[in-house]
Amino acid sequence: MKKILALAGIAFFVLSCSNEDMDTSATNDRSIKKLAREVYPEFDRVMTDLYNSEYDIAEGRTYQDLDKEFYVSEVYLGVEGDKGLAGYFVTDSNRRTVYLDYQEANDIVDQYEYNADNTLSIIRFDLTLDPNYPRNPFNPSSPVATNGKFFGWGDYERGPCEEINGEWSRSVYQNYYAFGVAVSTRTTYELDGVTPLREPCGPSVHVD
Numbered sequence: 001m002k003k004i005l006a007l008a009g010i011a012f013f014v015l016s017c018s019n020e021d022m023d024t025s026a027t028n029d030r031s032i033k034k035l036a037r038e039v040y041p042e043f044d045r046v047m048t049d050l051y052n053s054e055y056d057i058a059e060g061r062t063y064q065d066l067d068k069e070f071y072v073s074e075v076y077l078g079v080e081g082d083k084g085l086a087g088y089f090v091t092d093s094n095r096r097t098v099y100l101d102y103q104e105a106n107d108i109v110d111q112y113e114y115n116a117d118n119t120l121s122i123i124r125f126d127l128t129l130d131p132n133y134p135r136n137p138f139n140p141s142s143p144v145a146t147n148g149k150f151f152g153w154g155d156y157e158r159g160p161c162e163e164i165n166g167e168w169s170r171s172v173y174q175n176y177y178a179f180g181v182a183v184s185t186r187t188t189y190e191l192d193g194v195t196p197l198r199e200p201c202g203p204s205v206h207v208d
Contacts, residue, residue, distance in 0.1 A: 034056065034057045035047070035053065035055070035056070035057065036048075036057065038057075039057060039073070040057070040089055040097065040099070042097075042114055043089075043097075043099055043112065046099060046112050046120065047075075047099075050086075050101060051077060051086060053079075054077060054078055054079050054083075055075055055076060055077050055078070055086055056075070056076055056078075057073050057074075057075050057089065058073060058074045058075075058076065059073070060072050060073030060074070060089070061140070063140055063150060065144070065149060065150035065151065068092055068093050068094075068152075069092070069093045070090055070091070070092050070093075070140075070150060070151055071090070071091045071092075072088055072089070072090050072140045073088065073089040074087075074088055075087045075088065075089065075099075085102065085104070086101065086102065087099060087100045087101040087102045087109075088100045088102065088140065090151055092151065092152070096113075097113075097114075098111050098112060098113040099111070099112040099113075100112075100178060102138060104138075107126065107127040107128045107133070107138075108124060108125070108126060108127070109124070109125045109127060109138065109178060109183065110122055110123070110124050110125075111123045111124075111125065111178070123184075125178065125183035125184060126183070127181055127183060129182075129183070130181050130182040130183065132145055132181070132182070133181050136179075136180050136181055138178070138179055138181055139179060140179050142179060142180055143180065144177075144179075144180035145180060148175070148177055148180050148182065149175075149177040149180070150177065150179065150180060151177055151178060151179065152176065152177060153174050153175070153176050153177075153186075154174055154175045154176070154177055154182075155174070156172055156173070156174055156188065157172070157173055157174065157175060158170050158171065158172055158173075158199065159171035159172075159173065161201040161202055164198075167200075168200065168201050168202030169198035169199060169200055169201055170198060170199055170201045171187065171188075171196060171197070171198055172187075172188040172197045172198070172199055173185050173186060173187050173188055174186050174188065
């Protein structure tokens with residue numbers, strides 16, 4: 001089933017950004033607590049705006065997804081990290097880092113990510129728009145669906161076969177996954193960048 005595009009808000013802010021190497025061999029150890037300025041300095045202002053200084057970042061864990069690794073660190077609220085889970089930092093093997101602010105009460109995730117020009121984009125995802133979400137809770141240890149992906153844009157998928165003006169065809173799209181949950185969808189277009197791509201389908205058409 002094609003997932004519904006869930007982009008509720010995008011905001012951009014200009015902030016300075018710096019990088020710091022990360023040890024991806026660490027295990028999930030809540031006894032080691034840090035603030036963003038110590039491990040994700042570019043996100044220091046983001047975390048301060050969201051939680052003031054009342055949070056801590058636990059040592060993370062590496063997750064393997066096909067040919068890519070993801071390092072995930074949990075963020076907990078409270079001066080001692082005792083007021084519940086706030087979200088997750090995710091860094092892939094290409095050094096892309098995002099922060100996922102997880103609002104469990106309403107199943108919303110806000111993704112914070114710096115662009116190449118050091119502006120900050122914020123994208124809101126509604127987890128409930130994925131019909132598989134109730135069987136695949138939002139955490140990095142949940143099993144990923146067979147046609148899904150741990151994190152990022154998945155493979156091309158196809159919609160149902162439909163008759164349009166006497167011709168049978170189906171749409172081509174990609175889902176964006178966060179811990180195996182399809183949180184957004186983008187349409188694939190023809191080379192003109194305007195016309196949505198549709199593949200022939202139907203009893204008389206063979207499509208691999």
